Amino acid sequence: EAGVAQSPRYKIIEKRQSVAFWCNPISGHATLYWYQQILGQGPKLLIQFQNNGVVDDSQLPKDRFSAERLKGVDSTLKIQPAKLEDSAVYLCASSLDAWDTYGYTFGSGTRLTVV
Amino acid sequence: AQSVTQLGSHVSVSEGALVLLRCNYSSSVPPYLFWYVQYPNQGLQLLLKYTSAATLVKGINGFEAEFKKSETSFHLTKPSAHMSDAAEYFCAVSARTDKLIFGTGTRLQVFP
Numbered sequence: 602e603a604g605v606a607q608s609p610r611y612k613i614i615e616k617r618q619s620v621a622f623w624c625n626p627i628s629g630h631a632t633l634y635w636y637q638q639i640l641g642q643g644p645k646l647l648i649q650f651q652n653n654g655v656v657d658d659s660q661l662p663k664d665r666f667s668a669e670r671l672k673g674v675d676s677t678l679k680i681q682p683a684k685l686e687d688s689a690v691y692l693c694a695s696s697l698d699a700w701d702t703y704g705y706t707f708g709s710g711t712r713l714t715v716v
Numbered sequence: 717a718q719s720v721t722q723l724g725s726h727v728s729v730s731e732g733a734l735v736l737l738r739c740n741y742s743s744s745v746p747p748y749l750f751w752y753v754q755y756p757n758q759g760l761q762l763l764l765k766y767t768s769a770a771t772l773v774k775g776i777n778g779f780e781a782e783f784k785k786s787e788t789s790f791h792l793t794k795p796s797a798h799m800s801d802a803a804e805y806f807c808a809v810s811a812r813t814d815k816l817i818f819g820t821g822t823r824l825q826v827f828p
Binding site for chain 2 (some may be wrong): 605622632641642643644646649657692694698705708709710712
C-alpha cells in the first residue's frame, strides 16, 4: 500500500510570511495527525482528526496555526504569520481509527525553516 | 496523564557491541508503549510495541524491549550493533485510546 504523502519536503520562508503543508493519508485511514518536531525534541501532537472532525487540537497555537481535513481525506496545515520558533519538521501520520495505536504510519515530513 | 523519559540524548557503541537505550514511563492507566526509529530526513518507523501481552517484545532489525511494570521501564536492546543502526530512537506511550506521547529521543552512534 502507498504510504503517507507529504509536500513540500522543504520550505524556507521569512518570518511573518504564511506557509501551508499538505498531507495525503493512507487510503481508508480515518484518523489523521499533525505532529511538530523541533530539532532535538520528540514529536508533539498539534491536531488530530477523525474523518473530517477535530478530536484534539489542545496544543495547536490557534492564533497562527490552522488545519483542515476536507471530505475526511487530504489535510492541510497552515501557519500565518510564521515566527522563528516555528522552524521544525511537520510530520503527518494516519491510522485506521483513533484506537488503532498499533498502526500509526508517518510521512517523511516537511522541514520548515523560518528566517 | 502520560509521559516518557529517555535517559541519555546520545549513546555511542562500537559495531558488534550491545545496544541499550533507556526509557521510563509514567501513566495513570495501563499503557501501550512503543519504540520508533528515525533515519535522517525520514519519517518515524515503528520498531516494536507493547500492548499488554508478552512483556518481552521482539521487533524489527533484531531489536527487543522488555516491559517492567515495577520499574516503569521499557528499555530497548540489541545484542550486536550494526553500522546501519545509527539513527534517532524515540520511546512513546499511549493510554490505549489516546494519542502518542513521545520522549525527547536518543541519538545512537555506531563506530567501526
